[in-house]
Amino acid sequence: MFTNRPHSKGPRSRALAAALSAVTAVSVLAGCAGGSSGGGDGGGNADATLTVWTDDTRQPAVEAYVRAHPQARVKVVLTSYKAGEVAQKIALADRAGKGWPDVVFLGSPSDVSALAAAPLRFAQPLDELVPEQTRRQFAKGTLEGCTYEGKLFCLANDTAPVVLWTNETLMKQFGYSVPTTWAEYRELGVRLGKEHPGYVIGGINDVSGYGAFFGGSGCPDRETTGPTDIRIDLADPRCTRVAELLQPLVENGTVTASSPWDPTFTEEVGKKNTILMYPAAGWFGEYGFKGSYKIPDGQLAAHPVPAWTGDSTATTGAMGGGLWVVSRHSRNVKGAADIATWLTTSDAPEGIVAASALPAHTPTAQKWCAARAADRFYAADPCPAMLDAAGRIAENYDYIRFEGQFADSYAQTFVATASRKGDLAGALPVWQKQLVQAAENAGYKVSR
Template identity: 40%
Template sequence: MRFPGFLKASARRTAAGKSAVALSLLGMTLLAGCASAEQSTTTTGSDSGSTTFKPVKQDDTSQITVWADSTRLPSVQAYQKSHPTVKMNIVTYDGGADGSTYLQTKVQLFDRTGSGWPDVVFGSPTDVTWAAEPTAPSTIPFAAPLDQNLVPQQTLDGFAKGSLSPCQINGHTYCMRNDIAQVVLWYNKSLMDKWGYQVPTTWQQYQELGQKVAKEHPGYLVGSVGDTNSQESYFWASQCPAFNLVQPNNLRVNLADGNCTRMSNLLDSLISEKAVTTQGFFSQGFAKNSGSKVLMAYGPSWYGQYLFNTAFKTPAGQIAVAPPLTWPGETTPSTGNVGGGVWMVSSHSANLKASTDLATWLTTSNDNQASAPTYPAYAPAAKVWLANPENQKYFAADVSDVFQQAADEVWTGWSNTKFSDATAWSSVVLPALTAGKSLTETLPAWQAAISDEAKAEGYTVTNQ
């Protein structure tokens, strides 16, 4: 079974270790491509966003080396088969899974030796935060700025609104998103119809329905906060400034903000009613003991296939999806994102033509993305993905409109940082919930843990 997209590091650990959607990584082969280290940049101002990218000497016939994880390997092989004139050396590695720093460590080594960089790599959004900067004063960034005459702006503009935000650093775009995992409201339509419940469209209605379910159908659930990515479904969707980069190296972490407390208060009320569980959907034994009692779940677009279908084994034709929920005064909702990998092209590549063509094909080609395991970030390819019957037949109704709407509603204020947003949640919040503390009373400790991580990574932190 291919794992759904690229989840956050600790989320992958939870799912891989405790659910049926685990990813089996192939063995790593340390075969790195070589390219000239002769490269220069011209800086026209003090801001690094004004740096002009100058490629190394190019040879359009040279071999390119591609590093991909096992899930993306078939796609790379498909490109090779359909482009037989392109010479390729394909290497399978962990793709940044489980917080691996393998790619970063190898790039640092290649920077010291002056050769060995792969031409194209699959990685996590976190990888972009270091790949867009030099690893040492005498080096240049590993990732090439794709918006500087490498990928047409029209192509970059075709990605879902905000989906390239993790790729954009200092005014340039250093990667293309492979997939996204926009958060939506999943629900069991069969049970909702049976019990005469209306699907909520606002957070207030969600709370009220959860409280009603707790009274009328004890044991049934409308959500979980117990997984290592639950904060991305709930607090990200509430526009909570937990990971808000106000400047490239200035992080705002203010969990006392009203957008944070409104969500913690709502969830605390549902936790106390036992309508929202503090046990993770992917925790040991949950699928067997409680999977059939999940009435609603606020979570990523891959929940349908990989949570309800694969893990919970809910029969086909029961599960449906609804748009992200709104708060009072909002006309357009904001939502979160739980996963999605990226493709980067090396600034050291001697064959940028083939390298960028491959990265573009992997992320935008209908031939590749129509059968992808998760929702494509590139909007035209996403339409083809949605038209694939294999991506629709399990559900009670067409998911197209909801998925496409939510893809453009992911809030960009939850920033891509040099550290995982799952660490503090897992080490501070989840144990507190297990101990019986409320989310609201745990917010200060969560804020302190995030702030400490940020400072350790060199960020200036503001808590207001």
């Protein structure tokens, strides 16, 4: 993030420490293989072919690296990025004694905890492979979750703080003002439901919901408090106020339980331009409104998220923020580290500056922002709100080892209740029970 959080050791770092201090569930898969063996010749074979696991969003950047380095031998492999799946695939490679990637993209940042921890110990420390000057160029806070006991285990691809996206054309047409508090947000939603039914001001499905609303509220649903300790307390006022905020908006349909990526939502809401506002990550402007919904130019703007009544400052949540990890099994760890460095820092036209998310590397982010400021798609430069939000992510929105189970339990309880317009406050105890079970299964001691 571009401004540091007011604590000496950030939550991402605390969460990584927790994972590195405990045996995770992937040990069952890893078995005795354990990931203890290194590359065949100590990682110094400059002629070795390097395998990069990536998703389709990052694929163009990887291919741009290949074109920029014709002498490099690189094999690009598309792979799944659901939380926990990369660790499972690495564990299977450990059992086989082969098949590890040299570089891997983590679309679920929490997975770095398992990759750096025993029994996998997959992640290669990068301190001697990435120059200190380069490391210092990353925005403050973005490498916190990559660092444990002074060692750097990954490079941050991007940062994904939540902002309040608004359709300025619709706001002006309806005569509404951008809410600065969540109370105003709720009042606007109630008013919108009566005056312009069919329009929406947000969604609670997947990370769009728990990242934007619960995460931004500081709800202790994933607050790591020690190496193997976590606090989960959905009865905390910072959690219950989210349910109270959303209840009337879910009931009148201005906050939807549909996924923003559901084809029906895309066609019936997104492309019909009936989203008045939407709390979501910075990348949602490029990937959602511009890429998927294709709303007209000059309508979309980014604003700071509203503040909660009684809070001295507004805090926000996050929706992603990818990481690149280098394998300690690589036969050419220097070459692999060079790929990860280029992918996160290059200003090549088809590199990260062309991606939908705000780069974590500060000089590259400045060029990314310059392109957004000149983009006619936006009603105003969205970067000031994004950069401000990057320093406001709630301190207890931590990396956890059960990210996939967290999302599943949220969908099965809170989202399911919202889908039938049920009692959201009543869903919290049910979600609490499932979260506690998932955390205990992942090796945490849970407190409230």
